[in-house]
Amino acid sequence: MRIIQLSLxxxxxxxxxxxxxxxVASDVVITRPLPGMxxxxxxxSLSNNSDATIRITRVTSAQFESVQxxxxxxxxxxxxxxAIAALEIPAxxxxxxxxxxxxxxxxxxxxxxxxxxxxxxxxxxxxxxxxANFESGVE
Amino acid sequence: xxxxxxxxxxxxxxxxxxxxxxxxxxxxxxxxxAAFVLPAPTPLPEFALVDQSGNTVxxxxxxxxxxxxxxxxxxxxxxxPTTLQILATAQEELAESARSPLPRIVLVSVDxxxxxxxxxxxxxxxxGDGHLGITGSLDELKKLTTALGIFFEKQPGTDExxxxxxxxxxxxxxxxxxxxxxFSGSHxxxxxxxxxxxxxxxx
Numbered sequence: 001m002r003i004i005q006l007s008l009x010x011x012x013x014x015x016x017x018x019x020x021x022x023x024v025a026s027d028v029v030i031t032r033p034l035p036g037m038x039x040x041x042x043x044x045s046l047s048n049n050s051d052a053t054i055r056i057t058r059v060t061s062a063q064f065e066s067v068q069x070x071x072x073x074x075x076x077x078x079x080x081x082x083a084i085a086a087l088e089i090p091a092x093x094x095x096x097x098x099x100x101x102x103x104x105x106x107x108x109x110x111x112x113x114x115x116x117x118x119x120x121x122x123x124x125x126x127x128x129x130x131x132a133n134f135e136s137g138v139e
Numbered sequence: 140x141x142x143x144x145x146x147x148x149x150x151x152x153x154x155x156x157x158x159x160x161x162x163x164x165x166x167x168x169x170x171x172x173a174a175f176v177l178p179a180p181t182p183l184p185e186f187a188l189v190d191q192s193g194n195t196v197x198x199x200x201x202x203x204x205x206x207x208x209x210x211x212x213x214x215x216x217x218x219x220p221t222t223l224q225i226l227a228t229a230q231e232e233l234a235e236s237a238r239s240p241l242p243r244i245v246l247v248s249v250d251x252x253x254x255x256x257x258x259x260x261x262x263x264x265x266x267g268d269g270h271l272g273i274t275g276s277l278d279e280l281k282k283l284t285t286a287l288g289i290f291f292e293k294q295p296g297t298d299e300x301x302x303x304x305x306x307x308x309x310x311x312x313x314x315x316x317x318x319x320x321x322f323s324g325s326h327x328x329x330x331x332x333x334x335x336x337x338x339x340x341x342x
Contacts, residue, residue, distance in 0.1 A: 034213070034220060036261035041216040072217045074324045078290055079218050079307040099221045100325060106216075107300070 021128075022050040023089065023120070027096075028132040030116045033109060042067075042104030042118065044130065045096045048089040056087040056120045056127060063116045065108035072100050171337055173322055173330035180317035184286035188247075188275030191260030196273050201316040205242035205339060206271070207331070208310040210289050212250035212303050213262045219246075220266075222326055226309065227266045229331035242311070242335060247283065248274040249291035249305045287318055311335075313342060 028044040048054045059067040069084045087102065089095045097103050104118070113134075120128040183198040190196050207226055211219035226244045234241055246263060248254035251274045259272030274280075284291060291305040307324030309331075320338050322330065 031216070031220075034262055035265050036258050037213060037216075039214065039216045041220075070217070074218075074307045077306055077308060077323050078304055079324065080304045081215065081217065081302045100218055103217050 020049040023048055023054050023128045025128060025130045028130055029135050030106070030118075030132050032134045033106075038109065039105060039107045041099075042106055042116075043097045043099065045094050046087070046089050046120075046128075047094040048091055051091045053091060054089045054127060055122045056089075057085065057123055058121050059104060060119045060121065061106065061116055063109060063111055063113045064106040065110055066106075067118065068105045068107065069102070070105045071102045074100070169337055171320075171334035173327070174311065174320045174334040174338060175323070176320040176338060176341075177318065180313055180315070180319045181286075183312065183316045183318065184282050186279050186282040188273050188279050188283070189256055191256045191263060191272040191274075193256050196271075196275075198316050200271075201312050201314075203314050205240060205314060205335075206245050206312040207242045208245040208247060208312055210247050210249050210284070210291065210305050210308075212248050212305070213254050213258055214250065215302070218307070222307075222309070222324075223263075223266045223270075225326050225328045226331065227270075228328040229335070230267070232328065232332045233335065236332075240339070242339075243269060243271055245271040245273060245312075247280070248272070249280070249284070249289075250293070250303045251275055251277055251280055252293075311338060 024047045026045045026047065028042075030042045031040040033040045046054075046056075056069070059069065061067050069087060070081055071084050072079060072081045074080075084102065087095060087097075095102070106116070115131060115133050118130045118132075119126060120130070183201060185198060188196045190200075207230075209219075209222055209226065211222065213219070223244070223246065230241055230244060244266070246259070248259060254272075254274045256272070256274060259274055263270045263272045283289075287310060289306045289308070289310075291303055294302045294304060296302065307326075309322040309326060310318055311320035311322070313319040319342070320334075322334070
């Protein structure tokens with residue numbers, strides 16, 4: 001009886017320990033389009049808890065007609081913004097999308113909304129959904 | 140040594156230490172952390188552009204006050220608002236510490252095709268009052284950028300969705316309408332708060 005009790009206890013403990021999702025988002029900041037603008041930016045950290053590289057090739061959102069993966073670089077004093085084909089997060093690592101670096105460009109809002117939902121996909125395979133509130137603007 | 144002599148000795152040691160401290164301070168005046176001050180300021184060229192209210196902007200517009208000039212465009216969701224916010228934050232911090240005169244923040248559009256005066260006005264209002272937005276014809280814009288060594292280049296894309304590469308520098312223009320100093324990217328508000336009073340004081 002005592003052994004069964006102990007086994008049950010261990011089983012409960014094992015079940016309550018949640019397995020981390022393969023890809024976890026944190027520090028999500030989605031800016032509102034500035035006055036007169038139809039575009040804004042998204043920043044977040046993506047942590048890969050799996051043992052394989054995770055690729056994000058596109059992002060969709062119900063609140064925006066288009067979401068693009070972009071990167072700003074400053075080389076030789078010149079600021080450039082380019083579309084990038086994919087975000088790659090190696091196993092066990094965190095990729096940070098931040099101001100002046102890799103970021104999401106959100107284009108043409110489809111509705112007035114306080115929140116934004118982002119679907120991260122590898123081709124047609126959904127990888128992660130992130131829901132966030134809009135931040136009031138740039139900080 | 141009597142207690143009185145010990146006291147005198149301590150006083151002398153303290154005075155010596157303070158003397159050395161003050162001496163070191165006066166020997167090494169503070170230098171700008173990030174700004175490059177031109178050995179000889181360069182007068183702005185002749186040009187005719189417009190501000191966000193449609194008023195003509197020329198070299199003379201820059202006379203009489205300090206300006207922080209940034210080149211960018213409104214259809215730029217990442218680096219341009221970030222830089223403008225850094226400049227606005229620096230300006231607020233300088234105002235709080237009663238440092239005057241406060242430089243005016245100026246955005247010169249490198250995308251005059253899309254950046255109408257009206258759009259520039261709505262965009263700049265978001266970052267506070269009193270900022271100057273400059274746009275106009277491409278030819279007149281190039282007179283200004285060429286003279287200042289500012290690069291910009293429109294990239295391929297659709298009408299609505301194209302980017303413009305541009306110099307990331309923030310230029311300091313003095314009240315004589317001369318290019319006086321330069322902050323090259325990446326920008327930090329602290330650098331402006333530290334360097335601008337030094338630049339203005341040495342003018």
